Amino acid sequence: xxxxxxxxxxxxxxxxxxxxxxxxxxxxxxxxxxxxxxxxxxxxxxxxxxxxxxxxxxxxxxxxxxxxxxxxxxxxxxxxxxxxxxxxxxxxxxxxxxxxxxxx
Numbered sequence: 001x002x003x004x005x006x007x008x009x010x011x012x013x014x015x016x017x018x019x020x021x022x023x024x025x026x027x028x029x030x031x032x033x034x035x036x037x038x039x040x041x042x043x044x045x046x047x048x049x050x051x052x053x054x055x056x057x058x059x060x061x062x063x064x065x066x067x068x069x070x071x072x073x074x075x076x077x078x079x080x081x082x083x084x085x086x087x088x089x090x091x092x093x094x095x096x097x098x099x100x101x102x103x104x
Contacts, residue, residue, distance in 0.1 A: 001095040005032045005050070008103040017090040023099065024048035024086035034101050041086035043067060046074035048085040053098035057081040060088050060097070076102030 003023060004014040015030040017023065027035035027048065036047035043066045052060050060083060063071065067087050071078050085099065 001090055001092065003090065003094070003097040003099060005035070006098065006100045007033060008101060019090055019092065021090050022086050023050070023088045023090065026090065027085055032101065034104055035085060037086060043070055043084070046070045046084060049074040049076055049102060050083055050085045051079045051100040051102055052081040052083050053100060054081055056094070056097050059093055075104045
């Protein structure tokens, strides 16, 4: 399965992601700029903030209460399809997922 991160400069980075792996872990493993995952996925930072491509937004699930609060304090401005990538787990339904990395 693959995911693509669109970087602030327009470059695209596509990488293989294992089923069940969260997209923050995958981004860090593939050295995606501006996706840091400082808290390791424990919902205590917003350094894995991404914007889900609108075509994929319905497939990534809804924002939980804690995630919603953390998105409000993300460094980059929150957008309609903003998510913390630690809260999105790769599955066959998300093969081809496109995530936009916001400018910090």
